[in-house]
Amino acid sequence: MPTRFCYEELQIATENFSKNLGEGGFGLVYEGSLLDGSKIAVKCLEGLSHVKKSFLAEKQSIGSIPHVNLVRLRGFCTWKTQCFLVYDFMSKGSLDKWIYHGNQEHILDWKCRKKIILDIAKGLAYLHE
Numbered sequence: 001m002p003t004r005f006c007y008e009e010l011q012i013a014t015e016n017f018s019k020n021l022g023e024g025g026f027g028l029v030y031e032g033s034l035l036d037g038s039k040i041a042v043k044c045l046e047g048l049s050h051v052k053k054s055f056l057a058e059k060q061s062i063g064s065i066p067h068v069n070l071v072r073l074r075g076f077c078t079w080k081t082q083c084f085l086v087y088d089f090m091s092k093g094s095l096d097k098w099i100y101h102g103n104q105e106h107i108l109d110w111k112c113r114k115k116i117i118l119d120i121a122k123g124l125a126y127l128h129e
């Protein structure tokens with residue numbers, strides 16, 4: 001189950017939110033490391049009401065359902081008006097990078113694309129069971 005982090009722990013883990021991994025629909029994502037050495041991605045959400053709803057939904061969905069095709073939600077944190085979601089760090093980055101910005105060396109062949117599609121479908125099916 002995801003654990004509750006305190007804000008100071010996330011500040012330390014991310015070296016004060018210094019390494020930005022990217023930005024999604026809900027806010028910025030930062031790279032970090034926990035004391036046990038494992039790498040994490042910390043998603044920061046501003047506390048608007050629709051964001052709070054997705055924060056809770058994420059906590060209750062992938063937060064409680066471990067599956068090999070779903071990124072693991074390690075924990076969460078709330079601080080002032082902000083909510084944070086802490087995930088396992090995915091070293092190969094986002095799939096869109098591979099699909100839209102692949103170069104000749106990193107191009108995905110059709111066999112690999114088919115496997116990715118099936119694995120996504122399996123993860124989604126498991127999530128919505």
Ligand SMILES: Nc1ncnc2c1ncn2[C@@H]1O[C@H](COP(=O)(O)OP(=O)(O)OP(=O)(O)O)[C@@H](O)[C@H]1O
Nearest residue numbers: 021022023024025026029041087088089090093094
């Ligand atoms: N667990 C992770 N490990 C490594 N990088 C991540 C991780 N989660 C997000 N990122 C990076 O941060 C960027 C933004 O991610 P985020 O999930 O917020 O956006 P998104 O993929 O557009 O999804 P959403 O629709 O939820 O906003 C990604 O493109 C990726 O580069």
